[in-house]
Amino acid sequence: MTETTTFVPPSRFAVPGRIAVDTQTATTWQTATLTEIRRETPNAATFRFAVPAWAGHLPGQHLMLRLTAGDGYVAQRHYSIASSPDDSGHIELTLDHVDGGEVSGWFHTVARPGDSVEVRGPLSGFFAWPGDRAALLVGAGSGVVPLMSMLRHHRARSLDVPLRLLVSARSPEELIYAREYGAETTTVFTRAAPDGVPVGRMTAAHVEPLMAEAPPGGWEAYICGSNAFAEHASRLLVTAGQPVDRIRIERFG
Amino acid sequence: MNVTRGFTGRPRVHNAGLPPGQYDAGDDWPVLSAEVTPDLTPADWNLRIDGLVAEPRTWDWEQAHALPASAYEGDIHCVTSWSKFGVRFGGVSLDTFLDAVRPDPSATHAVAYAHTGYSANLPLADLTGGRAWIVWDYDGLPLPAEHGGPARLIVPHLYFWKSTKWIAGIRVLDHDEPGFWERNGYHARGNPWEEQRYSGD
Ligand SMILES: Cc1cc2nc3c(=O)[nH]c(=O)nc-3n(C[C@H](O)[C@H](O)[C@H](O)COP(=O)(O)OP(=O)(O)OC[C@H]3O[C@@H](n4cnc5c(N)ncnc54)[C@H](O)[C@@H]3O)c2cc1C
Numbered sequence: 001m002t003e004t005t006t007f008v009p010p011s012r013f014a015v016p017g018r019i020a021v022d023t024q025t026a027t028t029w030q031t032a033t034l035t036e037i038r039r040e041t042p043n044a045a046t047f048r049f050a051v052p053a054w055a056g057h058l059p060g061q062h063l064m065l066r067l068t069a070g071d072g073y074v075a076q077r078h079y080s081i082a083s084s085p086d087d088s089g090h091i092e093l094t095l096d097h098v099d100g101g102e103v104s105g106w107f108h109t110v111a112r113p114g115d116s117v118e119v120r121g122p123l124s125g126f127f128a129w130p131g132d133r134a135a136l137l138v139g140a141g142s143g144v145v146p147l148m149s150m151l152r153h154h155r156a157r158s159l160d161v162p163l164r165l166l167v168s169a170r171s172p173e174e175l176i177y178a179r180e181y182g183a184e185t186t187t188v189f190t191r192a193a194p195d196g197v198p199v200g201r202m203t204a205a206h207v208e209p210l211m212a213e214a215p216p217g218g219w220e221a222y223i224c225g226s227n228a229f230a231e232h233a234s235r236l237l238v239t240a241g242q243p244v245d246r247i248r249i250e251r252f253g
Numbered sequence: 254m255n256v257t258r259g260f261t262g263r264p265r266v267h268n269a270g271l272p273p274g275q276y277d278a279g280d281d282w283p284v285l286s287a288e289v290t291p292d293l294t295p296a297d298w299n300l301r302i303d304g305l306v307a308e309p310r311t312w313d314w315e316q317a318h319a320l321p322a323s324a325y326e327g328d329i330h331c332v333t334s335w336s337k338f339g340v341r342f343g344g345v346s347l348d349t350f351l352d353a354v355r356p357d358p359s360a361t362h363a364v365a366y367a368h369t370g371y372s373a374n375l376p377l378a379d380l381t382g383g384r385a386w387i388v389w390d391y392d393g394l395p396l397p398a399e400h401g402g403p404a405r406l407i408v409p410h411l412y413f414w415k416s417t418k419w420i421a422g423i424r425v426l427d428h429d430e431p432g433f434w435e436r437n438g439y440h441a442r443g444n445p446w447e448e449q450r451y452s453g454d
Contacts, residue, residue: 027453110259
């Protein structure tokens with residue numbers, strides 16, 4: 001006797017709808033030519049690339065980037081795409097300079113316009129926001145990178161679904177994309193803040209007003225940053241009433 | 254070969270235990286789950302094995318712990334390119350669970366699913382023959398929640414996303430059925446030695 005009836009697990013996390021990733025584009029390496037470097041903070045810079053055959057991406061997706069040494073050694077890392085999908089033939093990445101970092105070190109100390117690297121992607125259909133649902137974005141440090149792609153997409157297309165961004169940085173100087181935020185953004189500073197702004201990590205007091213503003217149908221929440229931040233922020237959201245099955249997390253490690 | 258100007262890479266030490274494209278994470282154990290870490294206690298946890306089996310069964314925490322203990326000591330490899338050497342997990346061999354439910358001879362694959370709703374597909378041959386475990390201890394201590402505690406599957410010879418965290422069940426099938434990560438662009442099998450990272454690799 002065999003049993004074939006489907007058992008539904010007592011899941012508290014429903015798998016969100018799939019956003020298709022094209023296998024062909026996701027496995028082909030393409031040359032990306034560096035066209036511009038923009039400093040964002042003392043520790044982070046944005047690298048703009050021309051990738052003529054880029055198939056496009058959804059805000060929130062990342063790619064795989066590889067550098068090849070003369071002896072054939074390759075180093076591969078994941079990077080979120082910072083630019084909006086409409087930046088045709090170009091993509092932008094924003095990299096933190098990691099101490100002793102092999103790849104980010106090369107970008108921050110060697111790379112100059114005209115250099116080329118290889119990329120493949122876009123990857124992951126999970127941490128992606130096509131612009132269809134009200135979005136509550138929560139990020140820290142370089143975790144704001146994929147969220148910025150969402151924000152830029154929202155603006156570029158003049159989308160009218162609500163979007164809010166809660167972003168944490170150590171200090172105003174270390175806030176990536178500081179000049180680009182508008183009324184949709186709340187900033188949290190953990191080490192140093194402008195006069196009159198409290199210093200400290202993200203708390204329920206930051207999250208609750210945003211939850212109270214939730215549109216009918218609620219928020220789709222996207223959290224990105226270090227694992228410690230993701231754990232902290234996701235607990236705050238759950239405690240404030242955000243359903244676990246509507247929180248997507250990208251952990252940079 | 255597309256050599257990157259001025260890139261030499263880090264000084265390399267040859268390490269035969271390291272699959273291609275991986276680095277040794279040392280004492281680090283990065284966390285890479287896409288969902289909120291669930292508050293799952295041993296009292297809430299259970300494991301169901303069903304599908305193409307003679308006797309589908311569910312074990313609770315105590316019943317699972319009453320089975321003969323088995324440990325894995327060795328290496329693990331994550332698709333995001335870190336590997337971790339000499340880890341120790343304690344639990345029960347998956348063979349013990351499968352022997353109890355008796356898979357049908359026509360069974361070829363399985364889907365492992367988590368209490369959070371995630372799933373991964375695996376050829377049955379990767380889950381049998383002493384190659385997979387249900388574990389609840391790490392280094393002699395309870396498995397931390399962010400690493401899949403109270404209990405997870407481990408299939409250490411495949412990339413670690415196949416080692417479903419917060420394991421809730423295994424459904425035995427006579428065909429391959431992609432799980433959550435595989436539907437989202439990851440490879441169907443995930444052999445680190447062949448660098449089967451993304452579908453199409
Ligand atoms: C989905 C995803 C998206 C990401 N997006 C971004 C982004 O938008 N921006 C961003 O700045 N970062 C991002 N990251 C992180 C990024 O992938 C890299 O981890 C980061 O840039 C560091 O790489 P690196 O080569 O500079 O440092 P590494 O050389 O990898 O060093 C990082 C750490 O790992 C250890 N390490 C790594 N390799 C070795 C080795 N061979 N030997 C010894 N130790 C080693 C080092 O000790 C160090 O502490 C993302 C990560 C993920 C998973």
